[in-house]
Amino acid sequence: MQVAYLVQAQCAAMPSLNLSAFVASWLDKRLNKSLNRRTFEARQLRKFRALAHILRARSPYYARIMDERRIEPARCRPQDFPVLTKADVIQHFDEIITAPEVTKRAVTDFLSQSHDAAELFRGRYIIVHSSGTTGEPGCFVYSSREWSWGGAALCDLRGFGVLSTRRRKVAFIGATRDHLAGISIMSTFRSAVLRPFFEFESFDVNYPFHRVVDGLNAFRPDLLVGYGLALATLAERQLNGELAIRPMIVTNSGEAISKADRDRVKLAFGVDVRNVYTSSEHMFMAVQEPDSAAMRLLEDDLIFEFFPDHTLVTNLFNRTFPLIRYRMGDALDVDVDLNVNAPYRAVREIPGRAEQAPVFVNKHGERDWLSPHLIYSFVVKNVQRHQLVQLNETSFVFSVVLGSALSDQDRRVTVMAVRNRLLEILTEKGMENVDFQINEVSDIWADQKTGKFLMITKA
Numbered sequence: 184m185q186v187a188y189l190v191q192a193q194c195a196a197m198p199s200l201n202l203s204a205f206v207a208s209w210l211d212k213r214l215n216k217s218l219n220r221r222t223f224e225a226r227q228l229r230k231f232r233a234l235a236h237i238l239r240a241r242s243p244y245y246a247r248i249m250d251e252r253r254i255e256p257a258r259c260r261p262q263d264f265p266v267l268t269k270a271d272v273i274q275h276f277d278e279i280i281t282a283p284e285v286t287k288r289a290v291t292d293f294l295s296q297s298h299d300a301a302e303l304f305r306g307r308y309i310i311v312h313s314s315g316t317t318g319e320p321g322c323f324v325y326s327s328r329e330w331s332w333g334g335a336a337l338c339d340l341r342g343f344g345v346l347s348t349r350r351r352k353v354a355f356i357g358a359t360r361d362h363l364a365g366i367s368i369m370s371t372f373r374s375a376v377l378r379p380f381f382e383f384e385s386f387d388v389n390y391p392f393h394r395v396v397d398g399l400n401a402f403r404p405d406l407l408v409g410y411g412l413a414l415a416t417l418a419e420r421q422l423n424g425e426l427a428i429r430p431m432i433v434t435n436s437g438e439a440i441s442k443a444d445r446d447r448v449k450l451a452f453g454v455d456v457r458n459v460y461t462s463s464e465h466m467f468m469a470v471q472e473p474d475s476a477a478m479r480l481l482e483d484d485l486i487f488e489f490f491p492d493h494t495l496v497t498n499l500f501n502r503t504f505p506l507i508r509y510r511m512g513d514a515l516d517v518d519v520d521l522n523v524n525a526p527y528r529a530v531r532e533i534p535g536r537a538e539q540a541p542v543f544v545n546k547h548g549e550r551d552w553l554s555p556h557l558i559y560s561f562v563v564k565n566v567q568r569h570q571l572v573q574l575n576e577t578s579f580v581f582s583v584v585l586g587s588a589l590s591d592q593d594r595r596v597t598v599m600a601v602r603n604r605l606l607e608i609l610t611e612k613g614m615e616n617v618d619f620q621i622n623e624v625s626d627i628w629a630d631q632k633t634g635k636f637l638m639i640t641k642a
Contacts, residue, residue, distance in 0.1 A: 200376040201331035208335035208500075212483050215526065223526035227486055228260065230499045235259050237281070238505055244278035245505065261486055261497045264507045269321045272506075280324060280504050282308070290322050295564035300359070300366040301373070308503070311367050312562065313463035323463050324504040332500045334371050336467035336481050340459065341432065352382045354402055354430075356395060356409035356417070357437060358556035359387040364463040365437050365556075369408065388413050388554040391545070391613045396426050407433045407452075410556065411440030412540055418444070418451035430454065436461050437556065458532065464509055465498050469530065477518065477529035487528075489515055541573045541639055546616045550576070557608055559638045565589055565597045570627045573641045578618040580642075581605060584626055598623065 215223055235256035238245040245264075248254065254263050272279065276287035285308060293304050294312055304310045309325040325333070355369040372383035384402050386395045388410065399407075399417070407430040409417070414435055420426040433452055436459040440448075445456045455473030462468055465485055471478040480487060488495040488508065494515045495508045516531040540552040558571050568584040585597055598621055609617055627636070 200334060200371065200374040201328045202376055204328040204331040205335050205376060208332040208484075209338050212335065212339065215483050218526050220526040223482075227482070227499065230484070231261060231486065231497065232256055232259060234499055234502065234505065237502055238507075241281035241502075242279055242505060244275050245507070247278075261488070261495075261508055266495060267506060267509045269510070272321050272323075272509075276322070282324070282326075282503050285324055285503075287322070290324070291564060294322065294362060294562050297362070298360040300362050301370050309367065310362050311364050311463040312362050312560070313364065321463065323501075323506075325501060326503045329501045329503060330371075330466075333466035333484070334368070336483075337371070339467075339481060340434075340457070340470060341472060350380060350382050351405045352384075352402060353406045353408065354399060354404035355383070355385045356399075356407070356413045357385070357388055358554055358560055359385045360389075361560040361562065363556065363560050364461050364466070365410075368461060368466060387611075389557055389608060389611050392416060392420075392551060393425070396420050399426060399428055403428055405431050408436060409434075410554065411435050411438035411444060412552070412554065414440065414448050414456065415444035416552075418448045421451035422447075428452075432457060434459055462511070464506055464511070465496055465501075468496070471532060478532055479527050479529055480515075482527055487515065489517055539639055539641075541571060541579065542576065543579075543614050543617050544576045545613045547613065551612065551614070553608070553612060553614075555639055561604065563597065563600045563604055565593065566601060568627045568636075569601075569638065571639050573639070577616065578620075580620050580622055582622045582624045582627055584624060594623070 215226070218226065235245075235249075235254070239249055239256050240246070248264060249256070249259075252263060273287075276290075284305065290304060290310055293310065304324070307327065309327070309330045310322060311325070312322045353369070353372055355366065357363075357365045357369075359366045366385060369383065369385065371377065372381045384398070384404075386398050388395070395413075396417070407414070407417075407428070414433060417426060421428070430452055431454065433448055433454055434457045435445075440456060440458070448454075448456050457473050458471040458478060459467065460469035460478060467481050468485065469478040469480050484498065484500040486497040486499065488497075492514050494511045494513055496506070496511055497508055498506045518529055518531055540555055541558075542550055542552045545551050558569075561569055565586050566583050567586060570582045572580040572582065574580060581601065583598070583601055585594055589597065601621055605619060605621075606615075609615055609619075
């Protein structure tokens, strides 16, 4: 059979990796590996001060902060700056960015129309969006050079080294038709720089899963990358004989994976699962190889500050959309006893987002699930928040919070756009039989116990 019908059509190819930036980043990382922690931190600080000089001239938001706090770029530290939240990013987008031609309104319009991660904003910028546990969508912008610099972290992952006697086949199983971190990063394998060494295919979790299985059987990947739930489902299909692949490496990213599911994956494929921590804001952040008890922080271009219930991250390589002391909801547990090569620090396994996948009975009478990523990557213009409430195995309610300034006509148009997008998702999954109702609400509140916003819940 042909795999092509499973693979996301690329309406505009991701730009070729900036080779000079990719190689320079790789060399920079090699240099860092030879340093002790004190020298490494001094080098990070020099990078940060160089960034501050640039932002003083190019970012109205940071220029104002430096004036208000009397911050001197030549002597500053990240701790001199205030914490930056996702709400701040949304509110001050046009001031933070150093590319005046990129505006929040233009990016929002772009994301409401483009569902192809490889499509560039204005032909030159990579846009990645994230909802996060607050329910507020955040948009993050990279130039080709910055994307290439951050993408060089691939060299730190076993199995992705380019020296090989043949092209390695890489398969990604996840949400493939929106500007999410996973598919955006994985689409880098289609670049001209990496194409001689890798053959890449993506398989959308919103297809009926038997089609994903058929496509993987035809492709026979060497490296399998996907969300935890998708990997666990594939392991079940492998054990019952529907799937027959032998990947050298299995990598989990984007979701937490339980010990039971990890053990099941090892039983099915004969290899341990590698965990990679990525984000829309910073690309690669940490990696846990199968033989390690720790996740090694990828600190070459990220400065981490640890707190009991969150982490602050300063990004040193993104000068287009700079993030200083950006608040991440994940609390990272640093463990000095874990054996990690200097100068990098280690953290215990990061739990990740734990949304429950809604399971419905499809039109064939079979139980299948919708990936949580399809729900929290849901983008429709003028929708500020949304939540899926599952009623039973054949129905759900989709609540939306719309902009308060919308006219009645705009509200009707927005609700119709939401309905059409949901119908598209359900039809692709073979769940046209599932009923849903769209409710416009004034707000959607976080869970009282956890303080986190759930985009998927049950009645």
